Amino acid sequence: MPQASSSYHHGDLRTTCLRAARELLEEDGSAGLSLRAVARRAGVSATAPYRHYADRDALVSAVAAEGYRELAAHLAAAHPSPATPDDLAAVGVAYVRFALDHPALFRVMFAEPCDPANDERATAVAAVSEYVAGLVRRAFPGADPEVLATAVWALVHGLAFLYLDGKLDASAPDVVADRVGAAVRALFGTQP
Amino acid sequence: MPQASSSYHHGDLRTTCLRAARELLEEDGSAGLSLRAVARRAGVSATAPYRHYADRDALVSAVAAEGYRELAAHLAAAHPSPATPDDLAAVGVAYVRFALDHPALFRVMFAEPCDPANDERATAVAAVSEYVAGLVRRAFPGADPEVLATAVWALVHGLAFLYLDGKLDASAPDVVADRVGAAVRALFGTQP
């Protein structure tokens, strides 16, 4: 565990920048996430982060990748092995809840013209994608898994954004959960 | 139609700014939409737009409001009075197509922590929302219209974003249309 014994070399600026970026995101939203602010918070010169991240986009992508991994963990925690429509509804509720609990992070993850060339980001996204696909495949072996998996993901993803943007009323969390559950069941309750 | 006869007073700077903002959005994405760039394009000093828009957010909201109205028109054009699941699928395809045809505009409309206090923006959103609700109500008088309307909107909205972000492959437009149609039918094809 490297430690900043003296002053010049920080020790682990890379992860410190990531943590600072996450904090700034939660505090001031996406607009507050500037490389300079990150550097200030890390107690380091304005250009030091460039040693670890090529540009702002690279840092944002790293934050987003972390977000994808946390989202995957959050979904897995919602239900260990979802099989019934009700189980899937619970996972869907967890998805929307994640978005509403970390709005700025969720926006960074999905609402920016992201760099597809970023490996870390791409693999983290693929993990989420395959998680959803596998989940649907296990729950509905009969149906076309691709169409159905895409549909669930899109459904909860759209709900997340509409609630996030205030297009739907998100003031009462339990009401939101009921609505999301109802929507997922509407999609799955009648599958063959 | 006021005309800039002499130089000092522009004539109709307000709408000129809107047009310039739209152009910049299409050309350079959301990042390129700066008040200064708008002013440059309008051939006017950097601070002139502030006479017509309180801040950048106000201009963005105006652009977004225009986008909502265009989206509503685009949907209405897709099918005059949708009634069957297939009709609804066509409208859904139109929704996603709008997003993919105007990615930056769509992001401005939905992917920014928008100002809910902006009247023009709010009413334009309400129009879209009520359009979808009425559409579902007419197509499925039996079902709970609120749940179902929310579900369709969220479904196509989520699809739009996932395609926009490259989370789903959007390289072949007709394949996208098929997928979107299939997803909508999966949701509606089995309603009572």
Next chain:
DNA sequence: CCCTAATGTGAGCGGTGCATACATTCTAGG
């Protein structure tokens, strides 16, 4: 016809991303 309100200008402040040249420290290989 002139006075006021509306509209456009200019300079300037603090912030940002990023490139460049430079300083310091860590770490291998001799």
Next chain:
DNA sequence: CCTAGAATGTATGCACCGCTCACATTAGGG
């Protein structure tokens, strides 16, 4: 152990941004 060179952090500077304020110009109603 000692020293090159790689890695890391610093300082400076440029161009751009949003926004404020004092000022110039003009349109249009009394």
